[in-house]
Amino acid sequence: MKSLALCAKGVNRASWVNRLKVMLLQILPAYDCGLAKQKANNAMIATRDAYGKALLELGRQNPKIVALDADLSGSTKTAQFAKEFPERFFNAGIAEANMVGMAAGLAAGGMIPFASTFAVFAAGRAFEQIRQSLAYPRLNVKVVATHGGITVGEDGGSHQSIEDLAIMRSLPNMTVLCPADGPETAAAIRAAAAFEGPVYIRLGRGKVPVVFPEDCSFEIGKGVTLREGKDVTLIGTGLMTAMALEAADELAGKGIDARVLHIGSIKPLDEDLVLKAARETGAIITAEEHSVVGGLGGAVCECLAEGCPTPVERVGMRDVFGQSGPADKLLEYYGLTADKLVEAAERILQRKVR
Amino acid sequence: MLTEQKVQELEQAARELRVDILKMLHQSQSGHTGGSLSAIDIMAVLFFHQMKHDASCPDWSERDRFVLSKGHAAPALYACLARAGYFPKEDLATLRQLGSHLQGHPDMRKTPGVEVCTGSLGQGLSQAVGLAMANKVAGRTSRVFALLGDGELQEGQIWEAVMSAAHYQLSNLCIVVDCNGLQIDGFTEDVMNVGPVAAKFAAFNMHVIEADGHDIDSLGQAFAAAEVSERPVVIVAKTIKGKGVSIFENKAKYHGLAPSDEELQVSLQVLGAL
Numbered sequence: 001m002k003s004l005a006l007c008a009k010g011v012n013r014a015s016w017v018n019r020l021k022v023m024l025l026q027i028l029p030a031y032d033c034g035l036a037k038q039k040a041n042n043a044m045i046a047t048r049d050a051y052g053k054a055l056l057e058l059g060r061q062n063p064k065i066v067a068l069d070a071d072l073s074g075s076t077k078t079a080q081f082a083k084e085f086p087e088r089f090f091n092a093g094i095a096e097a098n099m100v101g102m103a104a105g106l107a108a109g110g111m112i113p114f115a116s117t118f119a120v121f122a123a124g125r126a127f128e129q130i131r132q133s134l135a136y137p138r139l140n141v142k143v144v145a146t147h148g149g150i151t152v153g154e155d156g157g158s159h160q161s162i163e164d165l166a167i168m169r170s171l172p173n174m175t176v177l178c179p180a181d182g183p184e185t186a187a188a189i190r191a192a193a194a195f196e197g198p199v200y201i202r203l204g205r206g207k208v209p210v211v212f213p214e215d216c217s218f219e220i221g222k223g224v225t226l227r228e229g230k231d232v233t234l235i236g237t238g239l240m241t242a243m244a245l246e247a248a249d250e251l252a253g254k255g256i257d258a259r260v261l262h263i264g265s266i267k268p269l270d271e272d273l274v275l276k277a278a279r280e281t282g283a284i285i286t287a288e289e290h291s292v293v294g295g296l297g298g299a300v301c302e303c304l305a306e307g308c309p310t311p312v313e314r315v316g317m318r319d320v321f322g323q324s325g326p327a328d329k330l331l332e333y334y335g336l337t338a339d340k341l342v343e344a345a346e347r348i349l350q351r352k353v354r
Numbered sequence: 355m356l357t358e359q360k361v362q363e364l365e366q367a368a369r370e371l372r373v374d375i376l377k378m379l380h381q382s383q384s385g386h387t388g389g390s391l392s393a394i395d396i397m398a399v400l401f402f403h404q405m406k407h408d409a410s411c412p413d414w415s416e417r418d419r420f421v422l423s424k425g426h427a428a429p430a431l432y433a434c435l436a437r438a439g440y441f442p443k444e445d446l447a448t449l450r451q452l453g454s455h456l457q458g459h460p461d462m463r464k465t466p467g468v469e470v471c472t473g474s475l476g477q478g479l480s481q482a483v484g485l486a487m488a489n490k491v492a493g494r495t496s497r498v499f500a501l502l503g504d505g506e507l508q509e510g511q512i513w514e515a516v517m518s519a520a521h522y523q524l525s526n527l528c529i530v531v532d533c534n535g536l537q538i539d540g541f542t543e544d545v546m547n548v549g550p551v552a553a554k555f556a557a558f559n560m561h562v563i564e565a566d567g568h569d570i571d572s573l574g575q576a577f578a579a580a581e582v583s584e585r586p587v588v589i590v591a592k593t594i595k596g597k598g599v600s601i602f603e604n605k606a607k608y609h610g611l612a613p614s615d616e617e618l619q620v621s622l623q624v625l626g627a628l
Contacts, residue, residue, distance in 0.1 A: 128477075
């Protein structure tokens with residue numbers, strides 16, 4: 001009963017339906033296992049697709065919503081908004097720096113701009129524009145960067161952003177989000193629109209398993225306990241959260257009781273949730289489709305080092321750039337899989353302070 | 355058309371603004387003298403003749419907006435804002451000091467009347483373009499003025515922004531280029547030639563108007579022509595860096611050097627402020 005109560009408390013931003021599901025998950029892990037697999041097979045949504053729909057919906061509700069793109073509106077999915085609201089859509093052409101600057105001006109003029117391009121160009125090419133024109137003045141611009149991480153695939157390392165979360169997280173005034181799936185993306189986009197200030201939202205190219213219910217909510221600065229556990233905690237962000245859930249199932253088969261947290265808000269980080277997991281499970285694995293330097297792993301380590309020193313294994317890109325290949329093969333090549341999370345958990349249990 | 359009286363009034367205002375600029379730079383012993391003095395006649399005409407704005411209501415939604423893309427000329431902007439009544443003139447003495455609302459470069463979150471944060475060259479114009487777009491989306495008839503340096507034209511982002519201004523036909527945007535011909539490392543034509551400035555903007559489909567950046571009447575006419583243009587306008591204003599006091603004029607050295615005690619005394623004498 002204790003773990004049930006903890007569990008319900010942990011799910012602090014999900015609907016009551018979701019809470020119930022998580023509770024059920026506690027009682028009937030086998031049931032959830034089947035559910036997760038069913039979801040993985042049937043419900044796959046690209047976060048960028050969810051963004052396109054959510055942006056269109058916001059545009060219908062609020063005339064202050066404007067969108068900008070840099071010649072990638074078909075890929076970032078702002079094209080649907082552009083089609084319905086041509087007078088509120090500004091294509092910057094292949095000029096990301098100017099796109100961010102124009103977004104800043106639109107925000108200073110009272111609009112709520114959503115500016116989109118690939119993550120590598122948003123956080124990379126336009127970094128100083130985001131710093132000076134958005135973060136420094138705390139302007140109300142949402143940078144929605146799609147094609148984050150290595151699952152960009154065939155375009156190769158030049159187009160695979162593995163450092164954007166670290167770069168964006170380093171900026172004062174910035175909020176950095178990395179949702180797990182389609183439903184959470186839609187909720188995160190709505191939350192960002194309702195939030196006053198600059199937000200960086202990292203989305204992916206490919207379809208990813210649905211983890212959250214359709215009606216889920218999103219609270220900036222809050223993480224979610226997706227599965228209770230007492231032996232080790234797997235903390236995922238983006239598409240790695242689904243892998244963390246899968247790994248927890250595998251670990252359960254090995255008699256290891258793994259907690260799973262999802263961190264959709266990289267900054268601000270839900271430090272209370274992370275520290276609680278560290279105190280209660282004594283071992284932390286972070287999982288991200290990003291460099292282990294400065295992203296989720298970095299943020300969690302900073303939090304733990306100051307608040308509750310705990311053994312950590314960071315699963316992510318080990319300070320290397322990606323390369324061309326199909327997304328699933330790349331994830332496997334760079335060790336971003338449920339199996340690798342299981343291995344990391346087994347390793348960390350060897351050095352866990354008991 | 356500016357009346358003779360209005361011209362004289364603005365000339366006197368510019369003289370007094372020069373005194374304010376030099377005093378505040380002398381007080382802080384830090385800041386940009388040359389570019390503030392080259393820009394001040396343009397800004398005097400904008401703030402005290404051309405633009406509709408109200409210091410008692412800085413958030414007035416129908417106001418014209420001024421973007422100092424060459425943000426290092428902040429002392430010129432602060433002198434204008436204080437004179438217009440956005441904050442007490444005594445505040446000018448706190449320029450660049452710890453805790454002052456008058457930052458080294460313009461900060462919209464700290465200084466009343468400052469529209470956006472600038473200072474990193476090339477970024478202000480994009481923001482001005484965005485402000486002009488916002489005016490169009492919101493159905494406002496107010497205008498946006500952006501002041502650039504000619505050295506700043508070396509930033510690639512400027513041309514991205516100019517392309518956008520022309521593409522989106524932002525007739526509510528007026529760009530002024532303060533062409534003083536100097537930058538930190540020397541003459542712009544030696545460091546990285548930006549000319550021919552007017553022809554470049556014309557090639558980007560802008561309506562180009564040339565003016566004498568220290569002649570109030572010339573500037574007044576340029577702004578009047580810009581107001582009725584159906585295309586976004588660039589006023590290419592020929593200026594002299596450090597204009598107003600000969601010791602500072604046309605010298606790269608005074609780009610980022612504040613006046614000494616002696617230089618201030620000479621300046622006050624020349625400007626009739628002693």
